[in-house]
Structure formats: structure tokens, C-alpha cells
Amino acid sequence: DAKTTQPDSMESTEGETVHLPCSHATISGNEYIYWYRQVPLQGPEYVTHGLQQNTTNSMAFLAIASDRKSSTLILTHVSLRDAAVYHCILRVAGTGYQNFYFGKGTSLTVIP
């Protein structure tokens, strides 16, 4: 069963900021939130991850709700190269079976 919920699709215009939401209402205290993105004909690419605090890197800003039941991946100044399926994933820390739970992902379309 999927442990994360994401919208099927979202649309943005080049140069804008886009907020990609993810709901994980049953997240456990030892689960990290990971984001990957995937373009056609390629495997998923790591974007960012976090546990409790907001995180930022060259690719994106990850905002995590204080109750950790939701998170938002924020992409600034999006370009056509950011068009991809974005997967929000929970990962159990330490030992574990199937320790990456992939959602269906959000397909982001970027309009020129």
C-alpha cells in the first residue's frame, strides 16, 4: 500500500516557483522523507531528503510540516529541464524490508 499521496499532475510556467505537495499522514518517527524525480527513459534522480527540519540544496527546498504529516518540495525559477515525475518517498531508518516506499508521483509540466 502506498504510504504517500501526491497529486497526479501539476503545471507551471518557466521562471515561476512551483510547490509540489506530498501527504504522509501515517509517517513514523523513524521515517525520512525523500524526493526523487524521473524523466522518460531514465531512472529516478535523487533530489533531496529530510527528517524533521526544512532542507535546501542546489536543486530544491524541502519544507516539512511541524507534525511531519505532509511536506512540500519547492522548485524556484523552474525551467523546461525540471519537467519530470516527482516521487515523494518514505524511508525507514536502519534495518528494514522494502525500506523505500514509492508513491505514484506527480507529473510536472513546465510551459515555456
Added chain:
Amino acid sequence: NSKVIQTPRYLVKGQGQKAKMRCIPEKGHPVVFWYQQNKNNEFKFLINFQNQEVLQQIDMTEKRFSAECPSNSPCSLEIQSSEAGDSALYLCASSLSRNTLYFGEGSRLIVV
């Protein structure tokens, strides 16, 4: 460009035929995962290894698939007798531990 190398990129098999895919993990990564991604972008965990040892695998993998990660050789995933439902993108990912996974570009299997 992915540092996890998967071959072949595409393979077409008839029902009942064997299908074999290979994966060279990123150098120095002892952990390898195999996932199956269907046409709806849903991921299914198949099996994972640490060095040459199987850590976890699902029932389907145990019964119809065989996988190995021999030392100094590519990892492999083989379907003993392909079924139409096996048509999917098979993704290999490697990791230093069980933290961030780095994916290859995948092997797309079509069973006709």
C-alpha cells in the same frame, strides 16, 4: 549521467522465455536494490543485496526470479519464465548504506 550501469536498455521476450538484466553498481557501493516499475509509474521492490548476500526479497522474486551480485562481476536479475505481466521497467539502484539510492537508467522488458 548515471553512474549505475544497466544493460540491456531494452529486451523483448516471448512468454515462457528467460529474461536477464545486468547492473554494475556505483563503485564502492555495497548495497544494491532491484525495483520493478509498471506503466502506471508504480514501483515494486523486488530484492536487495549487501555485497553478495541477499538482504530481503518478495515472494515473487523468490519463486520466479533469480538474482545475484557476485564479487567482481555485474549484478543480475533473471526471470526464469517470462509472463505478460512482467513487462515493465526494471531499475537497479546502489547505495553506500541504506541511505540515498542512486538509480541506473533501467532495463525495459517487453513480453510478447
